[in-house]
Amino acid sequence: MRFETDFSKQAIDAFIKIAAIAVLVYWCFSILRPFILLVVWGGIIATALYPVVVWGNNKFGFSKGKMSGGLAFVGVLLLLIPLIAISTGLYTSGSELVTGYQDGTISIPKPDASMADWPVIGEKAYAFGIQASSNLESVLLKYGEEVKAIVGKLASLVGSLGGGFIQFIISTIIAGAFMANADKCERAFILIADRLTGEHGEALTTLSKTTVRSVVQGVIGVAVIQSVMAGIGMAFVGVPALGLWMLLVMLVAIIQLPPILALLPVIFYVFSVNTTTTAVIFLIWCIIVSGSDAVLKPMLLSRGSDIPMLVILLGALGGMAMSGIVGLFVGAVVLSLTYQLFTVWLDSEAEED
Known part of the structure; x- marks a missing residue:
């Protein structure tokens, strides 16, 4: 009887502990879920670029922190340049397109006759180009719904592209932080892997890298x-x-x-x-x-x-x-x-x- 009572107490105690840990893990996961993908991508970037940090440290004597910060800064710049260029180009082109349409000054160049020789779509593409070059307004009226659908998809694609660039920038900054603390991060991964697999933590970490x-x-x-x-x-x-x-x-x-x-x-x-x-x-x-x-x-x-x-x-x-x-x-x-x-x-x- 006493054995059954002790077992019941231990089972209830273990259930409460497991439930508490599960709630904490789920809670933490819910809080961090918006950032998980960015952190993972930042870790991948850091793992791929860390040999460059080591090379700079050995070759020029720069500290790993400075090399990591420099690489992250260069990466952010390389991502900002196309993002700004695309944003500026879209704004300028969109403004010119709207103004030209309102003024009636938009003109489509006449397609080359060789377009008609394209396989499958040549004749239709050439006929469409001729019509658009001669009377753009009629084309827009005739294919208005299709044009709206295409413009909507392009806008969605551009929005996704811009969001992707921003995510890349954030992940690059995270990668710089990971590279600056690479030794501590590696040690933490080895400890976790050892805890999960026994004695294979270091080998699995090396394989992962x-x-x-x-x-x-x-x-x-x-x-x-x-x-x-x-x-x-x-x-x-x-x-x-x-x-x-x-x-x-x-x-x-x-x-x-x-x-x-x-x-x-x-x-x-x-x-x-x-x-x-x-x-x-x-x-x-x-x-x-x-x-x-x-x-x-x-x-x-x-x-x-x-x-x-x-x-x-x-x-x-x-x-x-x-x-x-x-x-x-x-x-x-x-x-x-x-x-x-x-x-x-x-x-x-x-x-x-």
């Missing part, structure tokens, strides 16, 4: 390189809205699709407004950009763990569906890291058996 840097270099790094290469080609032929097309190329590359898919509309545009020689050269350059990952990925992704492309694709698409542009980056890295840790756990279980 290697995986994150491998994915950032081999996936995000390659996408950025391809985006810059595409931007150089588009700048050479005078493609408008250069920054938006570069961003689209980078996003397509991250989800493991050929960047040529994002460049197809640009290629059609260049063939319609430039000489055939210039357009062919641009087409060849786009093919080189799209195929460059065959050379870049083995060079960068091999510097760490080997992650299947399907895992990166699912992580990128799922992250983007869950959290937008920032989720695209975070999802690819987090799912790759989880896959790698799960694989190591399975291998360790097999060795023990």
